[in-house]
Amino acid sequence: MGVSRSTLRTEEIEEIQDVSVFSQREIKKLYKRFKRLDKEEKGSINVEDFNQIPELSMNPLLPRIISLFDSNRDGQVNFKQFAKTLSCFHPNADQHDKIKTLFKIYDINNDGFVTRDEIEKILKMMVGSNLTKEQISDIVDETLNEADIHNKGKLDYDDFFKSIEKIGCGQNMLSISFYSFDM
Secondary structure: OOOOOOOOOHHHHHHHHHOOOOOHHHHHHHHHHHHHHOOOOOOEEEHHHHHHOHHHHOOOOHHHHHHHHOOOOOOEEEHHHHHHHHHOOOOOOOHHHHHHHHHHHHOOOOOOOEEHHHHHHHHHHHHOOOOOHHHHHHHHHHHHHHHOOOOOOEEOHHHHHHHHHHHOOOOOOOOOOOOOOOO
16 A cells, blocks of 8 residues: 555555444544655655654553554554554454453563563553562562463463453543544
């Protein structure tokens, strides 16, 4: 999907709608934003360009979020990858998709499990130096004690899903307001 054009073709919009929850209007706005990020007009953006998106740049988990966008791990994100990944942050996205995304954020080594070490790393990203090592360790212990149903010492997706569902994060989890999205 080249970005040198000023608009998307109808079939490109339909293709994005098939893999996202965005309306045609939202896709067109996302495309305009994408083109502004793609200063070199090469049809893709660097993962570093995500720092220019205020709604993402202020998120302490940005490095993990970026890893979701760059699905083929080439350091570049095309418009389809951009829209597909942002779709899970849409307020109307399916809650199961949001939980899958959250699991991927926690599963740093992509092995299908969230370990004690991964929970600790994510927690440190979120709280910075606001908690002591002991406090972080206590939170991780409590999380594993409650969520690790089969005492494996790590969480599979099922454990993770049940734990998130149990605390009732609601539909606002992982949501960005696309109506205020600077496009």
